[in-house]
Amino acid sequence: MRSVDARPSPYTFDPATTALLVIDMQRDFLEPGGFGESLGNDVAELRRTIPPLAALLTAVRAAGLTVIHTREGHRPDLSDCPPAKLHRGAPSKRIGDPGPNGRILIRGEYGHDIIDELRPVAGEPVVDKPGKGAFYDTELESLLAERGIRSLLVTGVTTEVCVHTTVREANDRGYECLVLADCVGSYFPEFQRIGLDMIAAQGGIFGWVGDSADLRHALHTTSVLQSS
Ligand code: C5J
Numbered sequence: 001m002r003s004v005d006a007r008p009s010p011y012t013f014d015p016a017t018t019a020l021l022v023i024d025m026q027r028d029f030l031e032p033g034g035f036g037e038s039l040g041n042d043v044a045e046l047r048r049t050i051p052p053l054a055a056l057l058t059a060v061r062a063a064g065l066t067v068i069h070t071r072e073g074h075r076p077d078l079s080d081c082p083p084a085k086l087h088r089g090a091p092s093k094r095i096g097d098p099g100p101n102g103r104i105l106i107r108g109e110y111g112h113d114i115i116d117e118l119r120p121v122a123g124e125p126v127v128d129k130p131g132k133g134a135f136y137d138t139e140l141e142s143l144l145a146e147r148g149i150r151s152l153l154v155t156g157v158t159t160e161v162c163v164h165t166t167v168r169e170a171n172d173r174g175y176e177c178l179v180l181a182d183c184v185g186s187y188f189p190e191f192q193r194i195g196l197d198m199i200a201a202q203g204g205i206f207g208w209v210g211d212s213a214d215l216r217h218a219l220h221t222t223s224v225l226q227s228s
Contacts, residue, residue: 002218004178006210007200011178013151015219019066019144023134023156023163023184025053025118026071028111030157033100035111038093041187046157049185050117052212053155056183057118059216066147067124070134072162073105073112080130080137133165141173151176153215154207155183160195167199167206177207180215 004011028034030046037043060067074081078096086095097104101111107128120126129138144152152175154167163184167177179199186192200209 006208011208018151019149020060022069038091046185053183056212063219070127133169135169159184159186160191
């Protein structure tokens with residue numbers, strides 16, 4: 001077992017039953033011209049997560065842990081996009097509209113894919129999800145069950161939307177989640193702070209909040225291959 005300094009208490013995990021979840025690190029959220037920017041957001045707010053997450057990915061892969069990526073997006077015919085999501089708000093471009101990186105938030109388009117810096121490697125599942133939560137209408141739960149995963153190291157964007165929804169879904173299913181504060185990002189600094197506080201509040205009502213440097217240190221001292 002490994003232990004990492006975290007809020008509200010140290011987070012303990014077994015590397016053999018722990019996965020790194022990388023949520024929606026897609027061009028549509030992190031690069032200009034995508035869904036995030038169409039909603040009026042500054043993508044620069046999210047990009048600070050890229051270097052620590054790249055370093056964490058390297059450490060997690062070296063330690064032999066399971067890595068799973070997710071992507072939010074819809075079928076080209078939008079049959080999996082509820083009208084309530086499609087028509088909400090007044091974005092400059094709606095889901096399915098053409099943009100500089102292809103149709104906004106549509107599977108198979110350049111903008112829908114994961115940014116080059118965090119590209120999945122062979123063998124790492126990429127879960128396509130139509131909603132905010134990674135468990136809703138996806139194969140994530142069976143992927144985790146097949147691998148015997150009980151603990152999730154949660155990273156990605158955005159903190160208060162897809163990260164929060166996924167952590168809440170995971171918590172209700174009995175997974176123990178450590179959210180890495182420097183590897184999750186929000187377009188809104190106050191939501192970043194409050195979103196993380198909400199996870200760790202009340203004795204860790206949804207999970208734990210920690211830092212990737214501490215996690216990398218804990219991983220450096222072991223590997224799944226060594227410990228089995
Ligand atoms: C949003 C996400 N923010 N991945 N999606 O719409 O958080």
